[in-house]
Amino acid sequence: MALRLYDSATREVRDFTPLQPGKASLYVCGLTVQSEPHVGHVRSGVNFDVLQRWLRASGYETTFIRNVTDIDDKILAKSADQGRPWYNLAYDMHRELDAAYASLNVAPPTYEPLATGHIPEIIALIEELIAKGHAYAAEDGTADVYFDVRSWPSYGELSGQKVDDMEAAADADPRGKRDPRDFALWKGRKVSEPETASWPSPWGLGRPGWHIECSAMAGKYLGPAFDFHGGGLDLRFPHHENEQAQSRAAGRPFASYWLHNAWITTSGEKMSKSLGNSLVIPEVLKKVRGIELRYYLVAAHYRSHVEFSFSALDEAALAFQRIEGFLERAASVIGEIPADGVACADFVNAMDDDLGTPAAVAALHEVVREGNKLLAEGDSPALRGVAASVRAMLDILGLDPADPSWGPRSGDDEKLTGALDVLVRGVLDERAEARAAKDWARADSLRDRLKDAGIEIEDTPEGPKWSVN
Structure with missing residues (x-):
């Protein structure tokens, strides 16, 4: 079965036909770096990471762009409240976002453009819209420029709305607008904004609106037409509606398919900073490992709302640990598990059916059950193929425990510490013997050897103690 995905624009599941044979292009609206990322934020990153992994596993040469919005009303407001430069806040929160993605093994995109790095492209696109009669500069001397929604008859088609039924755009003072x-x-x-938050333009000093940023960056890296545009469901209107309208009004076909992941909710409400119910990633990772949190997010279909709870997260962690346990037992029998396995047919069919990760995860567990039976029967040759298949499916979901991106497990840390202690104690015993023999030169040499390796020795009445410097 060929890959089929639910297109938010047509509201139907469609077969994927790439614009270029054997290639796939994906643009995802990244975060506005105004605050620490929470679980709701990173869901989009995880979901579209799974998409790009599946596209590559399916043989498509994939270009994946995920932008960062680093200039915005909220960034300016929050930085002012905190008494720090806006770019300092944006930089720090961008680092927090990178750390959150890394902790969940979200692979870096092909490019990750910043809005502030694409002012020339943004200005050029605005000029093009003005020349085509779809945008206008305000006549009140503010240097504001607006998109004329009445000039584009298809405005509202992505979200299924009529212009007359829409509320006024709340992104700027309406006094300079022809239509609210x-x-x-x-x-x-x-005058209340810092000078550093503005750039010269044909209309005066200012900064880009949110929507035009993404259109300009998508165009630069993917061209006028590309395969997929993704993001959270909350971006469908007005952000994605406006992106599509301004891009197509400029003569760019833009995205062929629109994909939207659903929210993570708490108490039935979208998880967000404004509701005060957010769960920042470092706090959640005090309770579960990153690989377990990713499993929790991947196991739900990307278009289904997830009601977050720690009890559900704990259950997901236990389910993943059963998979890990199988791989560990299998490795103890067959040695290193091959990384060239093949996903089972049920897994492939599930992923091709609108990224059906719940069914894919169920297929994965079924193969694990088969592997546990082979372990009990002592069938090593068959076990090797089953274990390799499990690894292949986990890799597609970004959940392979052997992926170096995860780093050592906590149990592995303990083993490494124990092994290091044995080695250091051996050197300390030699040093003690040298000191007892009053061979001070050798004793000092052994101490220096440890120090060069980053290990500090403290002589105490109870004996020498060591620590990693």
Whole structure:
């Protein structure tokens, strides 16, 4: 079965036909780096990481772009509240986001462009829209530029709305707009904003609106037409609606398929900072490992809402540990498990059916059960193929425990510490013998050897103690 995905634009499951044979292009709206990322934020990163892994596993040469919005009203407001430069806040939160993605083994995209690095492309696109009669500069001297929604008859088609039924765009003061629903492409600098948050343009000093940033960056890295555009369901309107309208009004076909992941909720409400119910990643990782949190997120279908709870997270962690336990037992029998296994047919069919990860995970567990039977029967040749298949499916989901990106497990840390202690104690015993024989030169040499290896020795009445410097 060929890959089929639910297209949010047509509201139907469609067969994937790439624009270029054997290639796939994917643009995902990344985060606005205004605060620490929480579980709801990283779900999109995990879901689209699974998509790009499946595209590559299916033989597509994939270009994956995930942007970062590093200039925005919220960034300016929060940085002012905290008494720090806006770019300092954006940089710190970008680092927090990178750390969160890394802790969940979200593979880096092909490129990760920043909005502030693409001002020339943004200005060029706005000029093109003005020239085509789809945008206009405000006549009140503010240097604001707006997209004229009435000039584009298809406006509203992505979200299935009519212009007259829409609320006013709340992204700028309406005084310079021809229609309250017109949205900002360029925002003239306000006296209350820092000078560093504005750039020169044909309309005056200012900064880009949120929507135009993504259109410009997608166009630069993927061209006027590309296969997939993804993001959270909350971005469908107005962000993605506006992206599509302004891009197509400029003559760019833009995305062939629109994909949206659903929310993670707590108490029935979308997890967000404004609700005060967010769970930042470092806090969650005090309770479970990153690989277990990723399993929790992957096991749910990307279009299904997830009601977050720690009890459900604990159950997911136990389910994943059963898979790990099988791989460990299998490795003790057959040695290193091959990394060239083949996913089972049920897994492949599930992934091809709109990234059906729940069914894919169920197929994975079924293969694990088969492997446990082979372990009990002592069938080593068959076990090797089954274990390799399990690894292959885990790798596609970004869950292979042998992936170096995960680092050592906590149990492995303890083993390494124990082994190091044995080695260090051996050197310390030699040093003690040298000191007892009053061979001070050798004793000092052994101490220096440990120090060069980053190990500090403290002589105490109870004997020498060591620590890693």
